[in-house]
Amino acid sequence: MRHRKRTWIPGLLLISPSLILLAVFVYGLIGWTVDLSMQDRHNARPSKGFVGLDNYDKLFNHDINDRFTHSLLNLLVFTVVFIVGTIVLGLLWSLLLERGARAEGFFRTVYLFPMAVSFVASGVVWRWLMNPGQGENAGGINAIFEGLGLHFLEGPWWTDPDWGMAAMAMPAVWQLSGYVMALFLAGFRGIPDELREAAVVDGATTFQLYRRVLFPQLTPTILSALIITGHMSMKMFDLIMSVSGAQWLTEVPAVYVWQTLLTRDYAKAAAISVFLLLVVAVVVVPYLIHVNRSEKRS
Amino acid sequence: MTTQTMTAPPRSDQAPAPAPGPRRRRLPNVVRYAVLLLFVLIVLMPLYVLVVTSFKSGREIGVNGQWTLPETWTFASWEKAWLSLGPSFGRTFQLAIPVALLSSIIGAANGFVLARWRFPGADVVFTLILFGMFIPYQAVMIPLREVVLWLGVAPGIPTLIFVHTVYGIPICTLIFRNYYATVVPEELIEAGMMDGAGLLRTFRSLILPISIPGFVVTVIWQFTSAWNDYLFAIFMSNTRNGPITIALNALAGAQSPDYAASMAGALITSLPTLLVYILLGRWFIGGLMAGSVKS
Amino acid sequence: MRLSRRMAVAAVAFGTLMATVACTSTDEPGTGTGTKEVEVFTWWADGGEKAGLTGLETVFGTECKDFKFVNGAVAGGAGSNAKQVLASRLQQGTPPDTFQAHAGAELSDYINDDQIEDLSAQYGEWGLSNAFPKGLIDNLTVDGKIYSVPANIHRANVLWGNKTVLAKAGITKDATTLEGFFADLDKLKAAGVATPLALGKDWTQQMLFEALLISKLGPEKFNALWNGTGDWAGADMTAAITDYKKLLTYTNSDRDTFDWTDAEKMLMDGKAAYQLMGDWEAADLDAKGFKDYSYSVFPGNGNVFQWLADSFVLPKGAKNADGTKCWLKTVGSAAGQAEFNKKKGSIPARTDVPADGFPAYQQAAMNDWKTAVQVPSCPHGSACAQTWQGAVGSAQGKFSTDGDVAALQAALASAAAEFGPKAK
Structure with a gap:
C-alpha cells in the first residue's frame, strides 16, 4: 500500500494559472487603470505626466454642469428604486409562495423568466412600453391608462428630469425580482421546521412567527440580495443604452465612461471607472471579509 | 453558515414539504391567487407586446392599437430580423459554448483545491478571487483591449471567449468550491490518498464523476452571461465579428428603427437562453442561487 | 469506463475549444488574404448612406482593378459605435485602410494624435487643389497640410x-x-x-x-x-x-x-x-x-x-497604402462624387460635377454652394x-x-x- 501524504504544493500548482490570470486581468489592470487615472492623458498621445488626483478633483469640482455629480445622482435614484423594488417584490412573491401553493412551479417559472433575457433585448420592448406620449399620442403603458380612463397615471417615464431614473429602474426590477424571490424562497426553506413548530407551540400568531422567528433567519439572504442587486446597479449600462441611448437625462457613470472614451479622454474615463470601483469595493470588501470570517467560525 | 445554496437548488423545483405553520389568520386563498395571477399578467406584459408586435405588418405598427392582436399575422419581420441577426446568432454559440465549458473546467479544478486540497492562505486567496466577480468591468476595459491584442488573441469571438473565460473564473470557482465543500467528504480524499492517488488522480477519478450537478450550474450560468453580455461585446467587437446583442442593438437602434423587426429580433436573441431556462429550469434556478456568495 | 469516456469527451471539447480560439482566423476584414484588400471603415450601414457607399464601391471597382473593396461599416448608435471601435483600433495600431471622418475640426483629433498621413502631395498629383472651392480647402488645411479627401457636402x-x-x-x-x-x-x-x-x-x-x-x-x-x-x-x-x-x-x-x-x-x-x-x-x-x-x-x-462634409483619410500604419490611395483618388474624382452623391442625397464637394441627373433639391443646393457664405457645424x-x-x-x-x-x-x-x- 502506497500511502501518500497530502502536501499542498500540487494544489497551489493546479490553481496557479487561474491566480496568475486574475492577478493580471483583475488586479493588474485595475492598477493600470488607477495609474492612468492619475496621468495627464486626455487624447490618444502618450501621457504628459503624472498629475496625482487632479482628474478626480476635476470630476467633482470642475466638471461642466457638474455632469459627474449628476450622473452619480442618477445612479443613486436608480439604485434605490432598483434595490427596494426587487426586494419588496421578491419578498412579497416568496411570502405568497413559501408555504406551497397550487401550481407553485408555474408561478415561479413566470416570475423568474425575465432573468433569462438580456437587458439589450428587454430594452427593446421597454423603450416601447415607456413611451412618454400622453393623451391622444399615448403609447405603451400610457395607452393602457388612457384606455382605462386613468389619465392621471400617464407619465413621462424616463424623460422626467427629476424622477426619470426611477422609471428607468422599472425594467431592471422586472428582470431581477424573480431572482430575489428565488433567493428568499431558498432562505425560507433553509429554516429548520423545528423553529416554526416551536413558535406555533408557543402560541405565536402568523405575524409574530414571521416577524420574530423567520425574518431574523433571513438576514444573510437579504444581505446577499443587497450585494447582488447593488453591484449590478453600479455596472448598469446595457439597459440604459438600449432604452434611452447615451444622453444627459439618463447618464450614469458607466455611460459617462463610454461617452468619455468616444472623445478619447482616457484619463478622465479611467478616473470615473476607478471611482465606480471604489464605491463597489467599499460595500463588497467588508461583505466578503464578513462571509470569510463567519465561515471560519462555523 | 452552510453552503446549502449549492445543494438545495437542484431540488428546489420539487414540491416543498408543506411547512407546518399556524393555519389561523391565513390570507384567504382567493386573495392570494388573485395577487399571484395579477403579477403573472404584469410580468408577462412585455412578452405579450414583443410577440404581438413582431407579427404585425408595417401599417399596423403605430402608437395607436399597439396592444391589439395583429389583424394579419405576418412573418415578414421575423425574416427581416433573421437576416440581420442570423450570422451573429451562430457566432454567439461559438462564443457561449466554449466559454461555458472552459470556465467550468477551470472552476472545478480551482474549487476542488480551495475546498479540499487547501494550501496556507487559501481563504485569503479565495476572497481575492471572489472580488473579481464584483468589479465594474469599466475599471479594466481601457487597458484590457490593449493587453488582449498584445497577447495576439484574434479580434472578435476569440477575444470575447478569452475575456469571458477569465472573468468567469471567480463565479465558477465559487460555485464549485461551495459544492465540493458540501458533497465531498474529507474521508473520500483520505481514502484516495491511502490508495496512493495524488491530486490529479483524486480529482479525475474521485471528484469529477460526482461533479455533474456543479457543471450543470456553471455551464448554464456562463452560457447565459456570455450570451447576454453587451458591455465586453460593444467594447471588443462589432456587428461583423461580434455576438448577437451587438447585432440586435444595431437593428433596434438604426436610424429608422423597424419596431416589428426589432421585437422579432429581441425574441430571436432571447430564444436560446429562454430555452435553456425552460428545459433546464431547476438547474437554471440553481445557477441563479449560486450567484450569491452565500445564502 | 464511464469516467474515461467522459474524460475523452472533455478532452475533445477542450481540444475543439483551443482550436477555435487559435484558428478562428480573424473576422476583421482587410487582415485576411494579403494586401490587395482595402477595408473602408464607415458607419454607413443602411438607407441612402449605404446606397452611396455602394455607388462609390462600383466606381472603385472599375478604377482600381488591382484592389478589392471590403465594407467595414459598423452599425448602431448614430455612428458612436463605429467611433468607439475606430478609436480602439487606432490606439492598438491596427487601423482600417481608410475611414470616414467629418472634414474640418473633427479631423484635428486624428491629426494631433498623429494617426493620419499628410495627403498634400496627392492633392497636387490628382489635381484636387483646384477642384474644391477655396473656402473648403482652407478649412481642410492644417499648418499648410491637407489630411483628407472630402466626398460630399451636406x-x-x-x-x-x-x-x-x-x-x-x-x-x-x-x-x-x-x-x-x-x-x-x-x-x-x-x-x-x-x-x-x-x-x-x-x-x-x-x-x-x-x-x-x-x-x-x-x-x-x-x-x-x-x-x-x-x-x-x-x-x-x-x-x-x-x-x-x-x-x-x-x-x-x-x-x-x-x-x-x-x-x-x-x-x-x-x-x-x-x-x-x-x-x-x-x-x-x-x-x-x-x-x-x-x-x-x-x-x-x-x-x-x-x-458639413464626410471625408476619407489615410491612417498611419494602414496595411495597404496603395489601395487606400486608389480609394481616395476615386472619392475625389468627378465620377466618384457624382455616383456617391446622387445616391446619398448630398452634393459633390467638387464644383465641376455636372448638375444634370441630380434631383431638384440637390441642383439648388449645388448652386448655393458656389455662391453662399459658408459656416461650419x-x-x-x-x-x-x-x-x-x-x-x-x-x-x-x-x-x-x-x-x-x-x-x-x-x-x-x-x-x-x-x-x-x-x-x-
Whole structure:
C-alpha cells in the first residue's frame, strides 16, 4: 500500500494559472487603470505626466454642469428604486409562495423568466412600453391608462428630469425580482421546521412567527440580495443604452465612461471607472471579509 | 453558515414539504391567487407586446392599437430580423459554448483545491478571487483591449471567449468550491490518498464523476452571461465579428428603427437562453442561487 | 469506463475549444488574404448612406482593378459605435485602410494624435487643389497640410415643412426672419397644431440651436465662436439662448426620446409643420414617398450655407497604402462624387460635377454652394473637435430638460475655454 501524504504544493500548482490570470486581468489592470487615472492623458498621445488626483478633483469640482455629480445622482435614484423594488417584490412573491401553493412551479417559472433575457433585448420592448406620449399620442403603458380612463397615471417615464431614473429602474426590477424571490424562497426553506413548530407551540400568531422567528433567519439572504442587486446597479449600462441611448437625462457613470472614451479622454474615463470601483469595493470588501470570517467560525 | 445554496437548488423545483405553520389568520386563498395571477399578467406584459408586435405588418405598427392582436399575422419581420441577426446568432454559440465549458473546467479544478486540497492562505486567496466577480468591468476595459491584442488573441469571438473565460473564473470557482465543500467528504480524499492517488488522480477519478450537478450550474450560468453580455461585446467587437446583442442593438437602434423587426429580433436573441431556462429550469434556478456568495 | 469516456469527451471539447480560439482566423476584414484588400471603415450601414457607399464601391471597382473593396461599416448608435471601435483600433495600431471622418475640426483629433498621413502631395498629383472651392480647402488645411479627401457636402441649416399643414394655417410663404418664424409658429398653434416644430434628441437640438445662432449673430460672429475669437459669454449669446428657449416651447416635449427620423415622421404625419434638419432629409423623404414637403433656409440665415462634409483619410500604419490611395483618388474624382452623391442625397464637394441627373433639391443646393457664405457645424464635426462636441451635446441635453439659460451659457463658455482652439 502506497500511502501518500497530502502536501499542498500540487494544489497551489493546479490553481496557479487561474491566480496568475486574475492577478493580471483583475488586479493588474485595475492598477493600470488607477495609474492612468492619475496621468495627464486626455487624447490618444502618450501621457504628459503624472498629475496625482487632479482628474478626480476635476470630476467633482470642475466638471461642466457638474455632469459627474449628476450622473452619480442618477445612479443613486436608480439604485434605490432598483434595490427596494426587487426586494419588496421578491419578498412579497416568496411570502405568497413559501408555504406551497397550487401550481407553485408555474408561478415561479413566470416570475423568474425575465432573468433569462438580456437587458439589450428587454430594452427593446421597454423603450416601447415607456413611451412618454400622453393623451391622444399615448403609447405603451400610457395607452393602457388612457384606455382605462386613468389619465392621471400617464407619465413621462424616463424623460422626467427629476424622477426619470426611477422609471428607468422599472425594467431592471422586472428582470431581477424573480431572482430575489428565488433567493428568499431558498432562505425560507433553509429554516429548520423545528423553529416554526416551536413558535406555533408557543402560541405565536402568523405575524409574530414571521416577524420574530423567520425574518431574523433571513438576514444573510437579504444581505446577499443587497450585494447582488447593488453591484449590478453600479455596472448598469446595457439597459440604459438600449432604452434611452447615451444622453444627459439618463447618464450614469458607466455611460459617462463610454461617452468619455468616444472623445478619447482616457484619463478622465479611467478616473470615473476607478471611482465606480471604489464605491463597489467599499460595500463588497467588508461583505466578503464578513462571509470569510463567519465561515471560519462555523 | 452552510453552503446549502449549492445543494438545495437542484431540488428546489420539487414540491416543498408543506411547512407546518399556524393555519389561523391565513390570507384567504382567493386573495392570494388573485395577487399571484395579477403579477403573472404584469410580468408577462412585455412578452405579450414583443410577440404581438413582431407579427404585425408595417401599417399596423403605430402608437395607436399597439396592444391589439395583429389583424394579419405576418412573418415578414421575423425574416427581416433573421437576416440581420442570423450570422451573429451562430457566432454567439461559438462564443457561449466554449466559454461555458472552459470556465467550468477551470472552476472545478480551482474549487476542488480551495475546498479540499487547501494550501496556507487559501481563504485569503479565495476572497481575492471572489472580488473579481464584483468589479465594474469599466475599471479594466481601457487597458484590457490593449493587453488582449498584445497577447495576439484574434479580434472578435476569440477575444470575447478569452475575456469571458477569465472573468468567469471567480463565479465558477465559487460555485464549485461551495459544492465540493458540501458533497465531498474529507474521508473520500483520505481514502484516495491511502490508495496512493495524488491530486490529479483524486480529482479525475474521485471528484469529477460526482461533479455533474456543479457543471450543470456553471455551464448554464456562463452560457447565459456570455450570451447576454453587451458591455465586453460593444467594447471588443462589432456587428461583423461580434455576438448577437451587438447585432440586435444595431437593428433596434438604426436610424429608422423597424419596431416589428426589432421585437422579432429581441425574441430571436432571447430564444436560446429562454430555452435553456425552460428545459433546464431547476438547474437554471440553481445557477441563479449560486450567484450569491452565500445564502 | 464511464469516467474515461467522459474524460475523452472533455478532452475533445477542450481540444475543439483551443482550436477555435487559435484558428478562428480573424473576422476583421482587410487582415485576411494579403494586401490587395482595402477595408473602408464607415458607419454607413443602411438607407441612402449605404446606397452611396455602394455607388462609390462600383466606381472603385472599375478604377482600381488591382484592389478589392471590403465594407467595414459598423452599425448602431448614430455612428458612436463605429467611433468607439475606430478609436480602439487606432490606439492598438491596427487601423482600417481608410475611414470616414467629418472634414474640418473633427479631423484635428486624428491629426494631433498623429494617426493620419499628410495627403498634400496627392492633392497636387490628382489635381484636387483646384477642384474644391477655396473656402473648403482652407478649412481642410492644417499648418499648410491637407489630411483628407472630402466626398460630399451636406447643408445643415434647412427648414423642412409640410405644405398641407402650412396651407391650413394660412402660411403660403416661408418666413425669412426669426420674428416672422415665431409669428408663423403662433399661427400654427392657433390653427390647432400642438407642436408646430418637430425636434429630436441631442445633436438635432444642437443643430436647431446653431441655426438660430446664425440668425441672431450673423455668420462672422458665428464663425468666430469656433475659431477662438468669439465671445460665448456676451449679452447677444444670452439673448440667443433665451430665444432658443422660446423656440423649444413650440416643439414636442418628448423630443429627448426622438431620433431625427421620428421627428421627420411627425412632419410626414402632419402632426408637426416644420423641422430643422440637414439636407439628407430630402433623400429620406423621397425614399419614403412623401412628396408634400417644402424647404427653405432657416429663417434669418439669409444666404448662409452651414456645411458639413464626410471625408476619407489615410491612417498611419494602414496595411495597404496603395489601395487606400486608389480609394481616395476615386472619392475625389468627378465620377466618384457624382455616383456617391446622387445616391446619398448630398452634393459633390467638387464644383465641376455636372448638375444634370441630380434631383431638384440637390441642383439648388449645388448652386448655393458656389455662391453662399459658408459656416461650419459643431454637431457634425466641421466646427469643433470631438471633445468639444461631447461637452456641448451634454449641455444641450441638460437644457432640453431644465431650460436654465444661465447654466447653458456658462457651460458653453466653459466648453469653449476647455476644448476650443484657445485651449491648445
